[in-house]
Amino acid sequence: MKLPYKWIRDYTDVNADAKTYAARLTMTGSKIEKWENYADNIKNVVCARILSVKEHPDSDHLMICMMDTGAGEPVQVVSGAPNLRAGDLVPMALDGALLPGGVEIKRTVMRGEESRGMLCSMSELGLTEHDCPYGDPNGILVLPAEFGAKEGDDICQVLALDEEVFDFEITPNRPDCLSVIGLARESAASFDRPFSLHEPVVKADASDDIRNYLEIEISDPDLCPRYAAAMVKNIRIEPSPKWMRDRLRAAGVRPINNIVDITNYVMLEYGQPMHAFDYACIAEKKIIVRRSRDGERIVTLDGKERELWPETLLITDPTKAIGIAGVMGGENSEITENTKMIVFESATFSGPSVRTSSRRIGLRSEASGRFEKGLDCENAMPALLRACELIGELGAGTVIGGVIDAYPNKKQRRVIPLDPAKICAFIGADISEEFMRHSLLSLGFEIDGYDILVPFWRDDVEGTADIAEEVTRIYGYDRIPSTLVRGETTKGGFDARQRFDRVLERACLAAGYYETKTFTFIGPRDLDRICLPANSPLRLALPIMNPLGEDQSIMRTTPLPSMLEAVMHNCNHRTERLRLFEPSMIFLPQIKDGKPDVTTLPLEKKILTMAMYGDGDFYTIKGNAEAVLRAADAEDWRFLPCTDDPSYHPGRCAAISCGGQIIGRCGQIHPQVLENYGIGVPVYAAEMDMSALYALSRSEKIYRAVPKYPAVTRDLAVICDERIYALQLEDVIRAAAGSALEKLELFDVYRGAQIGADKKSIAFSLTLRSPDHTMTDAESDAIMANILKRLGDECGAVLRA
Amino acid sequence: MKQQLEQMLKRALEEISGADSNEYLENIRVKYLGKKGELTAVLRTMGSLSAEERPVIGQIANEVREKVGAALDGARALIQRHEADRRIASETIDVTLPGVRTEFGKTHPLTTVINELCDIFSGMGFAIHEGPEVEYDYYNFEALNVPKDHPARDTQDTFYISDNIVLRTQTSPMQVRVMEKQKPPIRMIAPGRVYRSDAADATHSPVFHQLEGLVVDKGVTMADLKGTLEFFAKALFGDDVSVRFRPHHFPFTEPSAEMDVTCFKCHGKGCPLCKGEGYIELLGCGMVHPRVLAGCGIDPEIYSGFALGIGLERIVMRRFMIDDIRLLVENDMRFLRQF
Structure with missing residues (x-):
């Protein structure tokens, strides 16, 4: 504003x-x-009178003028303007002048003739025809005599730019x-200065009565609590006077003509939007304020035909709509040069109704923006009278006697008790009752004993908290002391699950991963890019009704596309080695009738997503994922072959199982997916459900005695079929060894001619220990024999000779 | 014979002091103390001595053996030390060559700041809460005193999932969720992601982060709000920062305020960053609106409270002098490595 x-x-x-x-x-x-x-943009521009005009001897369009700048000797200026006339007073930029846009004017020589400045057009002063309707937009701005300006006067003063x-x-x-x-x-x-309100004084034609011309009916008073109107006859449409144009321009409003300017002026002064209808366009002398009917249409002032939604509040006559209430008038009742009589509307419309209308029509005006916020009914009449007063002052027409005021339910003033002790206790400052009363009065409140009467224009003031704010903002927030909260101690900080999230994040950091932040909405095409089949349940994502674009239109059900986006960005910028992670939120909707249910909240899950390329392979990401699992104190985790995740390489992907439950994935991204992203290097990723992991982590740690007896270490190399997974062998070894097995480590995998085609040799190191005695050779031999037998029986593995 | 022994000792010590290797020392030992050595030879002739002379010469001979032995030990230790020094000297490397790199990752600058804020508020007894990003309209607006068609909704361009479900436009719904579940005293913060349908440019992002704070108890005052936030600002920006509270409006607080802090760049003198004001807007806050308290089942006649909301991107960008908010979600390694 x-x-x-x-x-x-x-x-x-x-x-x-x-x-x-x-x-x-x-x-x-x-x-x-x-x-x-x-005026800070314009310096050293003065009013100067043209003393003489003669043709430039060396140019067919330039003229030489002698100017009286009010500073003694006449000054010569060269100008190309078509409207130069001796005797006119015009703006002249002197040598060293500054014009809007930072233009500097210097004394110069034009085709051999000295020019000690520049005569200015309105546009050179940064003004338009609306600012200077008296001026010629194509020539020098000629200042009308009525401005009373003289040679040497600063142009900013004259044009009220200062x-x-x-x-x-x-x-x-x-x-x-x-x-x-x-x-x-x-x-x-x-x-703390006095405030004085001006009471409008209307000079009206008392012999005439508005009731002879107009009747007003509010059919829907729920949306229009008040509709006041006045009428003006003998309208003369012309530019409004300079003082009014100057004020409008300063407030950023374009002057148009006297009637429009009056409505805008009153809106700025009183905050009450006004509208003027051409009376000739109102049929049957009647204005009806009602909701729109099915299929009704209107052409608005901006020339656009608009189809109206049901429930749109309209200003109508018995035959047609002439305006959308609070938003914009109709073209059919617009003020034109031929308008002879007008109706001024000063009304109050329901904020939500105007807001809905303007949103649905897609039309926001200065008026609608104000009505939306809920205007004071009581303000309608003073504003209407002020408009009528201005009609008289501007000589724009004759105000017809009387007003029509349709105001079915007069507004009541709200009363709030004044409770100084409560206010002081609430604010925590010692503000005197006297100060409270004084500031409330200065803001327009009235006080009767300990009852505060809230002014009509302050609908926002509803209770003691609001009164406290009124008093305190005048008192000064800076004068309130600063104290710390007292009272019972509270348990602060992170809870166990939040601390667990931090443990996982630290594990990623320690593994060299950098944290990323990505948008949580993606596009359906991102799901194509990660090769999800059409029937994948992850396609059932929550759609956003009003997305910024198709590529940000659904809440992600998988963190992979966003992460691959980040990988792609870095790959494109030739990052050679990349390690990224994000605790990524995904949104899994409830499914109803095979569709995402948009009436209930989705399940929000945090997935720890890791991605890497360069300087490593599948076993690198697996090792990093294992580090996270170890940091999480997860128990019984296993990496199981997973061949059916469409986003991962079918031969290089593992499902991460923890406590018998699948909590994530780890693997090489499918080459097709990488191709879709235009990523030219193998990328590895891991995804782990953080809350599932939390539920499965060992929360209690209990000390186990450090072993007293020495351990026995045995190596074991077996040959088995290529199709046997290492994990299968490990499972058999663990089962066969039982509790004596303290540690099992795979240390070598070998393939070669001595072993045979489709065979591999796998070597383990076993640590065996008994808790209560030193294990004998006989005992460990027996365990090893049992392991070998079961490996042979269950996996077809034989001892490598 | 005594003389003979003394001369032998003198010779031996001279030879030992001139020795420069263990082998040479061994030769000396054999030469004097060995089975066929000089001392042994002398001792063999002891039989020819008188009974009186024999113990005297025997004692001298023993002394000679001990002295030569001790000298040999000392010389050996010396040579060993010299040899160790030589070996160590030969192991000299160029310590200015690069170290073997163990790369640690880094948290995102936003997380860094969120963690810092959590630590500050934790220390003041604030619990940390998290809540849904896809949120009921009720929690995001209505329970916060913003009914449907309220003009305040226009200032927050909202993403809708349906008429009743939105992407939360602020972390303030967490106030309501916490108050519904927990009775006072309440001290909590809730950092999190929020959404507004603003197209992305250098200063706007449709996804950004806020931190909500809430204190509800008997007798909580606006002075407490000021004191707590001043404490927070000093903890975050240092003791020399000063703050300023300005009246503002939020539908869910009354009175409401915005808190400014002295400009990071000019420290209050006025510069282009703070538009000459010397202050920069940091957060919105206020006393919880009685209607919000009542809506959560907390009697506003007994309890009062304050709330605050901080935009986190703003803090991160100012702290690290980041000039484009989009860098925060681009995830460029050249960017992420810097923090």
Whole structure:
């Protein structure tokens, strides 16, 4: 919300400098983001009178002018403007002048003739036809005599560009502050200065009555609590006067014509959006405010035909719609140059209704933005009267006597008890009752004993907490002391599961993996890229109704695509060796009738995802995954061959089983998947369900006595068929050795001619120990013999000679 | 004979002191103390001595044997030390050659900051909570005093799964979830991912992180809010940082405030980063709205509380002078290695 300081000061005599003003208003709740003075862009440009115009001897389009700049001797300037006329007062940039856009003007010589400055058009001053309707957009800006300017006057003063304009950031709970009056009241309270409201004085044709012309009916008072109207006849459409244009321009509003400008001016001043209809377009002298009917359409002021949703609140006459309430008027009732009579509308519409209408139609206007926030019904009438007053001041027409005010249920004022002790206890500051009363009064509250009457425009103030805020923001947040919370001690910090997550993360870090962060939504095509079949349950992902794009339209059910995206990025940037991990959230929806159920929350699971390439192979990622499992104190984990995960190489993928439950995957990414990502190196990945792992981890650790008796170490090499997995042999060895086996390590795999085709030799090192005596050779021999026998029986393995 | 022995000792000691290897020393030992050595030869002639002379010369001979033996031991030790010194000297390597690298990974800068904040708040007795990112509209909005069609919804462009389920736009639903389950005293923080339908550019991301904080107890005041957050800011940025509270508006707190901290770059003097203000907005906070408390079954006449919400990307970017938020999700190793 941009407002000029001067306009605010119509209502209060705050006279702090801009910096102090901005700082104080920011600290009382009306944040000023920045302020500017347009005149800072324009320096050394003055009004100068053209004394004479003659043709340039060496050019067919340049003219030589002698200018009176008010500083003694006439000055020569060369100009190419088509509208140069002796006697006119025009803006002239002197030698060393600064123009908007950082343009500097220097004395120069043009085709042999000296030019000691430049005559300026409106665009060279950064202005438009809307700012200067009196000017010729293609020539020098000629200043009208009515401006009363003289030679040497600073152009910024003359055009009222020298204004401090503040840019307020108004929070959505304070629509009353989207106005000069609202902010003037805040300013007055902030600086403890008086605030004086202007009572509009309307000069109307008392012999005529609006009831002769118009009737108003609110069919849907739930959406339109108040609809007030006034009428003006003998309309003369013309540009509004300079003072009004200057103010509108400073507030960032484009001046159009006197009627439109009045509605905008009143909106800025009172915060009440206004609309003007051409009376000639209203059939049967009647305005009806009602919900739209099936299939109803309207062409809005911007010339677009819009189909209306049911429930859209409309301004209509008995035959047609003439406006979408609170959003935009209809083209059919627009003010034109031929308009003779107008109806001013000053109404209040339900915020949610306007919000829905404007969203559905896809049309947001200054008015709709204000109505959405919920406006004060009581403000409609003063604003209407102010508009009528301005009609008189501008001579834009004759106000017809009387107003129509359809206001079925008059608003009641809210009453909140004043409880100074409670406020002090709540804030934790010692604020005097006197100060509370004084600040509340300055903000427009009324106080009757210990009853606070909330002003109509403060719908946001509902209880003591709000009153506390009002008082405290004027008192100053910076004056509240700083104390620390007292009371019962609470148990803080991470819980066991959160600490467990950190253990897993540390294991990844120790293994050399870097943490990544990826977006949790992906696109359906990402699932194609990781080769998920059409019937994969992972395809049943929660869709986002309003995604930013197809590639970010579903909540991921697998962390793999996002991780591969990161791998691809690094591969493309020629990272030679990569280790990445992410505790990745996935979202598994409830399935209803074969589809994701969008009415219940999905299961959110954290998957520890690791990916690597370079300097390693399958056994590297497996070793890293094992390190994580060890850090997790997981028990009974095994890596089982897994040939059916479509994203992984079927011969190089393992399912990670823990306590008999599959908790993850580990393997080489399928070459087809890598091709889909355009990744040219083998990539290895692991995925582990962190909460499943937590549930399966050994939570209690109990000391076991350090062994007293020495261990026996035996090596065992057996030859078996190629199809036998090492894990099968290990299982048999463990079962056969029983509790005597303390440690089993595979240390060699050998294939070669001596062994035979389709055979391999696998060598293990076994550590055997008895807890209560030194194991004898006979005992260990017996164990080894038993192992060999069972390996032969169950795996067809024989001792390697 | 005595003289003969003394001369032998003198010779032997001279030879030992001139020895430079163990072999040579061994030769000396054999030459003097061996079975066929000089001392043995002298002792053999002892039989020819008188009974009076014999013990005297015997004692001298023993002394000579001990002295030569001790000298030999000393010389051997010396040579061993010299040999060790030589060997060690020959093992000299170029210590400036690169070390064998054990690469440790690093946490993402966001995690680093989240962990730091968790540690600070843990120390103040705050528990850490986590909650769903796909959230009911009720928790994300309605229970936080933002009914349907409330204008505040416009300021948070929301991703919808359905009319009643959204991707949470803030971590504030965690306030409600915790208050529903736990009775005061409550001190908790909830860091997490949040979503807004903003197209990604240098300063916006549709996915980002916040940290929510909540304290509810009897007699919690706005002064406590100020004190706690000042403590937090100093713990995070150092003791010389100063903070400023400005009135603001959030539907679920009343009074509401924004907290600014002195600019990281100019330390309060005013610079382009802080737009000349000397302060930078850090977080939103306020006293929990009585309606929010009541909605969670906590009587606002007995209890009060404060809440805060911090945007974490902002802190990370400022701390590491990162100028584009997209770098945080690009996961480029050249970026990740730096933190």
